[in-house]
Amino acid sequence: AFVLNGTSYSRQQLLDGCPQAQVSDYERRVLGFCQHWLSGQETFTLQTSGSTGQPKPILLTRAQMVTSAHWTGQALGLAPGDHALVCLSVTYIAGMMMLVRGFELGLHLTVIDPVSRPLAPFDPAEHFDFTAMVPLQLHEMLHGSVHERTILDSMKAVLIGGAPVSLVLEEQLQ
Numbered sequence: 001a002f003v004l005n006g007t008s009y010s011r012q013q014l015l016d017g018c019p020q021a022q023v024s025d026y027e028r029r030v031l032g033f034c035q036h037w038l039s040g041q042e043t044f045t046l047q048t049s050g051s052t053g054q055p056k057p058i059l060l061t062r063a064q065m066v067t068s069a070h071w072t073g074q075a076l077g078l079a080p081g082d083h084a085l086v087c088l089s090v091t092y093i094a095g096m097m098m099l100v101r102g103f104e105l106g107l108h109l110t111v112i113d114p115v116s117r118p119l120a121p122f123d124p125a126e127h128f129d130f131t132a133m134v135p136l137q138l139h140e141m142l143h144g145s146v147h148e149r150t151i152l153d154s155m156k157a158v159l160i161g162g163a164p165v166s167l168v169l170e171e172q173l174q
Contacts, residue, residue, distance in 0.1 A: 001108040004030055014038055026113055030090050030099070037103060046093045055092070068097065069104040076157040080106030082129035087118035087137065094161055098132055116140045119148040126151055132159035135169055142172050 002009045004027055014034040023031065036044070042062045047055045072078070084107040088095035095114070102109035107130070112118060117140045118133070119126075124147035138160065141148040152158070165173075 002034070002102075002111070003109065004111045005113065009034075011038065024113075026089075030111055033090055033096060033099060034103075037100065044096070046096055047091055048093060058093070060093075065097065065100045066104055069101040072097075072101055072159075073105040076130065076159075078105050078107065078130055078156065081108065082156070083108045083110065083127060085118065085128040085131040086111040087114055088132055088134065088162075089114045094132055094159075101130075117144050117148065119151045120144055122147075122151060124150060127154055129156045130158070131155065132161065134162040135160060135165050136163070138173065139169055142169075 002011075002014060005024075009031075014031065015038050017031070017035045040062075044060050044062070044065070045057050046060060047057055050056075078084075078101070082105075084098065084102050086095060086098040086102070086109055088098060090096050090099060090111075099109065099111070101107065110128070112121075116137055118131075118137060119141055128151060138152075138158070141152060
């Protein structure tokens with residue numbers, strides 16, 4: 001399953017490419033990456049996040065990305081059919097790797113525009129097993145509504161990156 005901002009796409013639709021109408025620039029980037037990945041592209045130029053300096057382009061091979069995805073899945077206990085929320089920009093490696101993990105591990109992917117409170121629009125009964133976030137997103141959700149914390153608490157794993165985690169946030173996450 002692949003859902004982008006509320007619209008479901010089949011594997012064939014992702015392979016066929018981006019629809020011409022009614023998609024934002026961000027959605028076009030997401031769908032473009034999906035098409036390249038699913039069609040077997042072997043190398044990808046990605047942007048680093050800039051968390052340790054200026055963002056810079058890096059070249060990764062498909063094999064490197066697949067290996068990383070499988071190691072992450074094994075380390076976090078992810079299984080085919082688990083639900084993952086992609087709420088980081090796919091312009092950068094962290095967001096792109098969430099897509100790769102989803103495709104390689106057989107996860108159900110829900111992709112949304114990157115926002116400070118990614119769980120706010122979801123129904124309290126929504127369930128995700130896995131996501132990756134920056135500390136700001138976690139901080140905002142912990143100070144948001146109860147249903148955001150409930151969804152967050154039910155996850156198997158949350159990757160945190162892109163910036164240092166403060167001691168206060170670390171304590172709140174415990």
